[in-house]
Amino acid sequence: MRFYTLNLSEIEYLKNKHTHRDLTSTNHLLPYTTINFQDNEVWLLPEFPSHSELALHPLYSEPTIQKKNSKTIFKLASEGINFYFPPPNHNFQNNSELVSIIKKRQLLFDEIPFSMEEIHVHACHGFVSYSPGVMKGKEKGSGEGGQLQCKRCGNRDPFLFGTHDCYRCKEKCTYCRSCLMMGKVSTCTPLCEQRDGSPVHEVGGERENRPHVHEMAWSGTLSFFQQKASDKLCQTIEAFLQGTNEKDTFLSWAVCGAGKTEMLFYGIQLALNAGLNVLIATPRTDVVLELEPRFKEAFPKTNVQALYGGAENRFAQGELIISTTHQVLRFHKAFDIVIIDEVDAFPYTADRKLRYGVDKAKHNRSLTVFVSATPDEKMKRAAEKGEILSVKVARRYHKHPLPEPRFQWVGQWKKQLERKSLPVPLRKWLEGHLASRKQIFLFIPSVAIIEKVMNALEKELRTEIESVHSSDPDRREKVMQFRKGVTRVLVTTTILERGVTVKDVQVGVVGAEDRIFTESALVQISGRAGRSPDCPRGDVVFFHYGKTEEMVKAVRHIKEMNKLGEAELREERKGE
Amino acid sequence: MARWLEMVQGTERCLWCDATFEGNMGWGWVLGIAQTTHLCGICSGQLQRIQELTCKECGRPRVGELSVEKGIEVGKNNVGGKKNADIGSGSKETTSSFPEKKKLGVCSDCQRWKEIEPWNSLSFQHRALYVYNEFLQEVMARLKYRGDVQLAKLFTDDLRKLGRKSFGHFDYVVPIPLKGSRHWERGFNQAEALAGGFGQVKELLERVSMSDGKQSKRGRVERIESLKGAFRVKDGGVELKGKRVLIVDDIYTTGATIRSAAAELYGGGAAEVCAVTVARGIGKKAAESLKT
Numbered sequence: 001m002r003f004y005t006l007n008l009s010e011i012e013y014l015k016n017k018h019t020h021r022d023l024t025s026t027n028h029l030l031p032y033t034t035i036n037f038q039d040n041e042v043w044l045l046p047e048f049p050s051h052s053e054l055a056l057h058p059l060y061s062e063p064t065i066q067k068k069n070s071k072t073i074f075k076l077a078s079e080g081i082n083f084y085f086p087p088p089n090h091n092f093q094n095n096s097e098l099v100s101i102i103k104k105r106q107l108l109f110d111e112i113p114f115s116m117e118e119i120h121v122h123a124c125h126g127f128v129s130y131s132p133g134v135m136k137g138k139e140k141g142s143g144e145g146g147q148l149q150c151k152r153c154g155n156r157d158p159f160l161f162g163t164h165d166c167y168r169c170k171e172k173c174t175y176c177r178s179c180l181m182m183g184k185v186s187t188c189t190p191l192c193e194q195r196d197g198s199p200v201h202e203v204g205g206e207r208e209n210r211p212h213v214h215e216m217a218w219s220g221t222l223s224f225f226q227q228k229a230s231d232k233l234c235q236t237i238e239a240f241l242q243g244t245n246e247k248d249t250f251l252s253w254a255v256c257g258a259g260k261t262e263m264l265f266y267g268i269q270l271a272l273n274a275g276l277n278v279l280i281a282t283p284r285t286d287v288v289l290e291l292e293p294r295f296k297e298a299f300p301k302t303n304v305q306a307l308y309g310g311a312e313n314r315f316a317q318g319e320l321i322i323s324t325t326h327q328v329l330r331f332h333k334a335f336d337i338v339i340i341d342e343v344d345a346f347p348y349t350a351d352r353k354l355r356y357g358v359d360k361a362k363h364n365r366s367l368t369v370f371v372s373a374t375p376d377e378k379m380k381r382a383a384e385k386g387e388i389l390s391v392k393v394a395r396r397y398h399k400h401p402l403p404e405p406r407f408q409w410v411g412q413w414k415k416q417l418e419r420k421s422l423p424v425p426l427r428k429w430l431e432g433h434l435a436s437r438k439q440i441f442l443f444i445p446s447v448a449i450i451e452k453v454m455n456a457l458e459k460e461l462r463t464e465i466e467s468v469h470s471s472d473p474d475r476r477e478k479v480m481q482f483r484k485g486v487t488r489v490l491v492t493t494t495i496l497e498r499g500v501t502v503k504d505v506q507v508g509v510v511g512a513e514d515r516i517f518t519e520s521a522l523v524q525i526s527g528r529a530g531r532s533p534d535c536p537r538g539d540v541v542f543f544h545y546g547k548t549e550e551m552v553k554a555v556r557h558i559k560e561m562n563k564l565g566e567a568e569l570r571e572e573r574k575g576e
Numbered sequence: 577m578a579r580w581l582e583m584v585q586g587t588e589r590c591l592w593c594d595a596t597f598e599g600n601m602g603w604g605w606v607l608g609i610a611q612t613t614h615l616c617g618i619c620s621g622q623l624q625r626i627q628e629l630t631c632k633e634c635g636r637p638r639v640g641e642l643s644v645e646k647g648i649e650v651g652k653n654n655v656g657g658k659k660n661a662d663i664g665s666g667s668k669e670t671t672s673s674f675p676e677k678k679k680l681g682v683c684s685d686c687q688r689w690k691e692i693e694p695w696n697s698l699s700f701q702h703r704a705l706y707v708y709n710e711f712l713q714e715v716m717a718r719l720k721y722r723g724d725v726q727l728a729k730l731f732t733d734d735l736r737k738l739g740r741k742s743f744g745h746f747d748y749v750v751p752i753p754l755k756g757s758r759h760w761e762r763g764f765n766q767a768e769a770l771a772g773g774f775g776q777v778k779e780l781l782e783r784v785s786m787s788d789g790k791q792s793k794r795g796r797v798e799r800i801e802s803l804k805g806a807f808r809v810k811d812g813g814v815e816l817k818g819k820r821v822l823i824v825d826d827i828y829t830t831g832a833t834i835r836s837a838a839a840e841l842y843g844g845g846a847a848e849v850c851a852v853t854v855a856r857g858i859g860k861k862a863a864e865s866l867k868t
Binding site: 050051164173184186448 | 589594618718722723724725726728756757759760762763764765768769
């Protein structure tokens, strides 16, 4: 779409003229006040589509507007023009649903279930402001004018932009292909947001004076290790409330199966009772769905909202939000505390999108908490150097060490699969565990070989075998069958490396030398075994055709964690 | 610069799944005669190019013995018992793929069109690139409803070639227009984007009436009814008399939309009107038999 720009004198001229003609009602497309209108600012008047009635609005036949050229918001912003938005008009009968939807969010006109006119009227009364959806970057070395960036998802990859003749702006329009599935952001698309300068909410205060509305119903006991991490998080949040925290990033490095969700409960309760807005963000819908009931149960008096693609009410507001990466992108300056679960769970690009989204969703002053079993090198180094606050939880809540993976060379396993047969060591391993009634997770490097693996397995084993991959429509159902124990062997790509907990499962990685199996992926995969206190041991084998650095690093990582856990365990016993 | 490097190294990115893949950068590419591919092997393998036809008019594809035996569901409101006979006999005569032999028959759908004005006296031919299978439905949905216009690139070159190969030279290429409000809602016209490979595109038609609701939600009879007088040749346009016109659209299901536009162009004096589309709907049953 396009906008006409009006300066202060033009607005005053139009307002007077129309008031004289007793056409006050037609002024509703102009700001209700011009208080604090700066010299370098303009008011944006949308050009309504020719098929809409508003295109015939008397304002548009004014010479002031007729002689102007309308422009896209991208062009206006690129020219360095500032936009005026009035402060909220509290005498205005606003549409409370619209105001609630836009609160703390950044949305497209197309996403808001109200007409363009109604949205614009709310802009006139200071409840909505516009900003460009796509902008040119300003960073160094990006050439003339900089490369384009989607302001909603942060995408800068030129391949992930498309250009076409746009019927809305009648120009060549460039759109972001990276977050397209959430609605199209293009160079002529404004993002609508809650106008800046809405009253900042008061946080903190003395601990004793805080209301205690967010009760916690969780009655479990934290293990020694969990308690340590929980206390440190609470201290950090308390310091944040007092404004005395030294760093605004906190890393909780907890091994797979450490019980990290429970470690968050006390910290979250503290934050909620102090009036902070808390977000838990994670790349996966699966994880959101898993966390939602646990938090709802733990905080029965709190408005907990889970946001993910396909959620019932994607514009719901809550005190505690659990959201996927994509839904985070719709927020704008909304949270004081952001907890990021398994940051590294996705490839770099998706990760970058989450980071961009989180940055945008945070208030200017905020605390970010990372929870991960496999933080990346950069974060580990920052933690070691003390650049960020951190706590390590090296032992699972059941106090048993992590199963340490073994290596097993299997030669040219791909060629063997072509012949519909399994490498002998792999077959024997499978048969051995199946004979002792164990279930098996078998990880493979790519979707492309699923069929071959399945053929070979079905030929050689007499048992229930199933396979899943990320775009499998029956994914949930298949995982359910495995959990129930109906399926005995589940062949999977790396989608199941995190989050899925099945009691007493054995883990095999076929083709562990593949590039996709990074240290963190292998650590996560190994972390599927031995999670239950009843069966804390598990067999983890990397079947490979040539050991890789990543495989070695993964095993070293696990061994180090076990050693550290051992030391902490001694400390605990001493304490007793 | 990065793009250039990618080309030399032969690594392309798939326009559909964004995976990187080895492009076909042989000498043909250096000499500028090989086409750049936009899809990776896995994605392009999911497209089903239409090779053999069973109807010389609408270009109905032959979808294998199995589906012919089972019978193709020809539109929802198909009446009359001999729907499969035509398809069967037509397909037996075809022995080779493109360019098809003149022996091809006419399917029952087209027979029925020939009983209605103006098709009793006018010719109409249509060809499509691909069978409208599940994968292509996803592609078209992202292109049309999500507005990923870049995906039109997957088809523009091939549509131009299909037009040339099947029908020869054309004076004008006309995309099926959208109604103003729908056009605004989408921000673009998919037919126009798909016609991007042709040089002689002219927006000769406009949409004058269309009852509410999308075509894809209607049955055959409803479609034909709702499309009566849906298009009009624009005033002050070019001279149509004696010209050959090619219509471009995204999907051919019953042919009602395209025939309605074609009739209007004939009415404006066109000598011959043909059509090309990306996707050819083949009915639910046939599509299901294809899946297995």
